Amino acid sequence: MGAIITLSLLAILVLYLGVFKVPKSILPISVLGLLVSGGFCVYLWSQSAEPLYSGMVLFDHFSLVFSLLMIGLTILIFVLSKDYFDSVGEHLAEYYALMLFSLTGALIVVSFYNLSMLFIGIEIMSVALYILAGIRKSDYASNEASLKYFLMGAFSTGFLLFGIALLYGASGSFGLREIQDYVLNNPDQISPMFYTGIILMIVGLGFKVGAAPFHFWVPDVYDGSPILVTTFMSTVVKVAAIAAFLRLFWFCFEPLQEFWTPILVVMSVITLFIGNITALMQQSFKRMLTYSSVSHIGYMLFAILSMGGGSANAIFIYVGAYSLATIIAFGGLILVKRAHGGELYEAFNGLAKKNPFLAFTIAIAMLSLAGIPLTAGFVGKFMMFTAALSGYHIVLLVLAVINACIGIFYYFRVIVAMYFRSSEREAISLNTNYKFVFAIAVILTILVGLYPAIISGIV
Numbered sequence: 001m002g003a004i005i006t007l008s009l010l011a012i013l014v015l016y017l018g019v020f021k022v023p024k025s026i027l028p029i030s031v032l033g034l035l036v037s038g039g040f041c042v043y044l045w046s047q048s049a050e051p052l053y054s055g056m057v058l059f060d061h062f063s064l065v066f067s068l069l070m071i072g073l074t075i076l077i078f079v080l081s082k083d084y085f086d087s088v089g090e091h092l093a094e095y096y097a098l099m100l101f102s103l104t105g106a107l108i109v110v111s112f113y114n115l116s117m118l119f120i121g122i123e124i125m126s127v128a129l130y131i132l133a134g135i136r137k138s139d140y141a142s143n144e145a146s147l148k149y150f151l152m153g154a155f156s157t158g159f160l161l162f163g164i165a166l167l168y169g170a171s172g173s174f175g176l177r178e179i180q181d182y183v184l185n186n187p188d189q190i191s192p193m194f195y196t197g198i199i200l201m202i203v204g205l206g207f208k209v210g211a212a213p214f215h216f217w218v219p220d221v222y223d224g225s226p227i228l229v230t231t232f233m234s235t236v237v238k239v240a241a242i243a244a245f246l247r248l249f250w251f252c253f254e255p256l257q258e259f260w261t262p263i264l265v266v267m268s269v270i271t272l273f274i275g276n277i278t279a280l281m282q283q284s285f286k287r288m289l290t291y292s293s294v295s296h297i298g299y300m301l302f303a304i305l306s307m308g309g310g311s312a313n314a315i316f317i318y319v320g321a322y323s324l325a326t327i328i329a330f331g332g333l334i335l336v337k338r339a340h341g342g343e344l345y346e347a348f349n350g351l352a353k354k355n356p357f358l359a360f361t362i363a364i365a366m367l368s369l370a371g372i373p374l375t376a377g378f379v380g381k382f383m384m385f386t387a388a389l390s391g392y393h394i395v396l397l398v399l400a401v402i403n404a405c406i407g408i409f410y411y412f413r414v415i416v417a418m419y420f421r422s423s424e425r426e427a428i429s430l431n432t433n434y435k436f437v438f439a440i441a442v443i444l445t446i447l448v449g450l451y452p453a454i455i456s457g458i459v
Contacts, residue, residue: 108121125240167194268302300318
């Protein structure tokens with residue numbers, strides 16, 4: 001709880017720093033506050049986990065490890081943000097404060113032990129992002145992104161609330177333990193209302209993670225938002241949403257797998273194909289990343305389908321690898337767009353000749369996203385495929401391998417542009433912050449790829 005309180009106070013402090021016109025102190029104080037909140041998570045690691053506040057939240061290893069991951073990702077995004085938000089708008093403190101409020105909601109989402117807390121956490125996380133998506137008030141695409149994200153959030157909230165209400169109506173409680181007891185004590189007398197509630201929860205969480213067919217406007221939202229806001233959405237928010245998905249189904253619905261498995265199998269397959277085929281057709285690097293983010297949700301759903309002791313660890317490694325690669329990719333896009341003024345693949349032509357370090361880091365990110373060996377992305381995909389195989393989803397595994405091959409094609413287009421095409425453009429300038437973030441992300445990506453055992457049993 002100390003991490004959540006720290007982040008809440010930190011966001012308010014950052015707002016006051018904006019009021020008193022001390023913008024240069026916002027970034028260091030924000031990073032320091034994030035480190036303190038991470039320290040609270042580390043402190044709780046060795047403590048016994050007990051439900052707190054009348055069973056509303058539970059800070060177990062599952063919650064803490066995903067909280068630490070999201071805090072670490074936010075630190076990397078904040079370090080990249082130096083000088084970025086100055087070019088997007090003049091209200092610097094508001095950007096950081098809104099991201100911190102959103103991160104606070106994300107920590108609640110991964111720690112919920114009561115469905116009311118899941119709802120509250122999702123709303124805190126989302127409302128800040130509705131504003132951030134439309135922060136460039138004079139930009140039509142940004143306004144459109146904000147409106148579409150708000151409408152998607154409204155739909156999601158409606159389905160979630162209706163689902164929660166039906167689960168409450170059948171089980172008589174919002175608590176995960178009580179809902180689990182209801183399922184275990186009534187194996188042959190589960191109410192149809194409860195099954196309907198599960199379907200509505202899948203729809204609501206499907207909107208939040210961006211799974212097809214609920215991904216509708218996700219690419220437009222990611223494309224229209226400022227790049228660093230998109231980075232936050234596609235990493236921290238995705239981590240929180242997929243962790244909540246797994247936590248709910250792991251705690252409460254595991255005995256009812258025969259009911260919801262066909263639904264998730266269909267959702268996973270169409271998510272993989274829609275995400276990969278549409279990404280393959282894109283000419284814009286940013287839109288390719290947004291569509292590929294949809295396809296990655298298809299792989300993440302494998303861990304929920306093959307519910308077991310290793311599911312949490314498999315998802316943790318996958319989202320960690322995906323998030324690190326995504327931060328590098330979007331960070332590289334910021335630099336390329338700033339220097340060359342475009343987001344198309346052509347903007348990356350000849351990058352390796354003029355900026356070998358930048359090209360190398362982007363290449364590692366593309367290889368990791370494609371799931372090439374010796375990268376963290378390969379370890380994540382391997383664990384997801386193993387999970388699917390252990391659940392005897394052979395057809396699903398074959399379809400996933402086909403989609404992985406499609407993914408290799410469009411990720412390699414970027415590498416081909418950087419290393420095998422020429423351009424007369426000038427070298428791109430990298431400041432220390434970008435070098436630091438890229439170096440950290442690349443080292444972690446290769447380290448996990450070479451020695452996956454270091455985090456294979458962390459959850």
